[in-house]
Amino acid sequence: MRNVSKFLVFILMISALVVNAQDVPIPSAWSAEIAGQKAIMIVTDGHFSMAYFDAKDHQFGYTEGGKWSMASDASVKLVREYHTKDTAMxxxxxxxxxxYDGQRLFIGTQAWAVLDDGAPGDLGGAWMITGRKRDGEMQPMRRGSRITMKIMSGTRFQWIAYDTATKKFSGSGGGTYTSTDGKYVETIDFFSKDNNRVGAVLPFDFDLKEGDWHHSGLSSKGDPIYEVWSLRE
Incomplete structure (x- = not known):
């Protein structure tokens, strides 16, 4: 009986150490080195994005992402909405x-190190632009196959513009952000259209109204902007 009790205690101890994919913090951000490039992955509830770029010369590589769902306790289903390196995907x-071992996330054999677990930012989630102010009037964005998404963890952001019907990619950029006292500030780590923008710091005002993110300030060109972003389903 004593040996049986010891065995049960051992099993309980091992069980307490088991961490599976369902325990991955959502939202969260992760990093890895893949094929000589820096890779940043942002995961939110039902959406993901991976961006690959050279951290030294700031050259943008490619990005891929879309929707995910649990297939089992130890596997996920990925459905890509964009893949700039291979549109067939x-x-x-x-x-x-x-x-997931509590610190590292393994996708296949690739290990990803955690950057944040959704804190401290206020804007974690996958957002889609749904309105923009023009000539002083708010105009709703027509929904269709063309999507402009901004996916956020607690410290990282990435925006992507793409068309799921034509598979056309229009651009992407990303980096780190802070959101404090109504001030949203981006620091750019990569930008597909102009790597000279890397390192730029862009301050904006933000407010959350009825679940929507109201984003205002000056664009990188100095033009005033007012946008409304809504969480994706």
Whole structure:
């Protein structure tokens, strides 16, 4: 009986150490070095994005992302909405093995180190632009296959403009952000259209109204902007 009790205690101790994919913090951000490039992955509830770029010369590599869902306790289903390196992957479904040890996330054999677990930012989630002020009037954005998304963890952001029907990619940029006392500030780490923008710090005002993100300030060109972003389903 004593040996049985010791065995049960051992099993309980091992069980307490088991962490599976369902325990991954959402939203969160992760980093890895893949094929000589820096990779940043942002995961939110139901959406993900990966960006690859050279951290030394600031050259943008490519980005891919879309929707995810649990396939099992140890695997996820990925459906890509964009893939700038291989457009044939758009719409393709993959089932990939996922493991999480409390610090590192393994997707297949690739290890990702955690950057944040959704804190401290106020804007974690996958947002889609739904309105823009023009000539003093707020105009709703027509919904269609063209999507402008901004995906956020607690400290990282990435925006992506793409078309799921034509598979056309219009641009992407990302980096770190802070959101404090109504001030939203971006620091750019990569930008597909102009790597000279890397390092730029862009301050904006932000407010959350009825679940929507109201974003205002000056664009990188110095033009006034007022945008409304809504969480994606």
């Amino acid at each position: 758009v719409g393709h479904e993959d089932i990939v093995d996922v493991d």
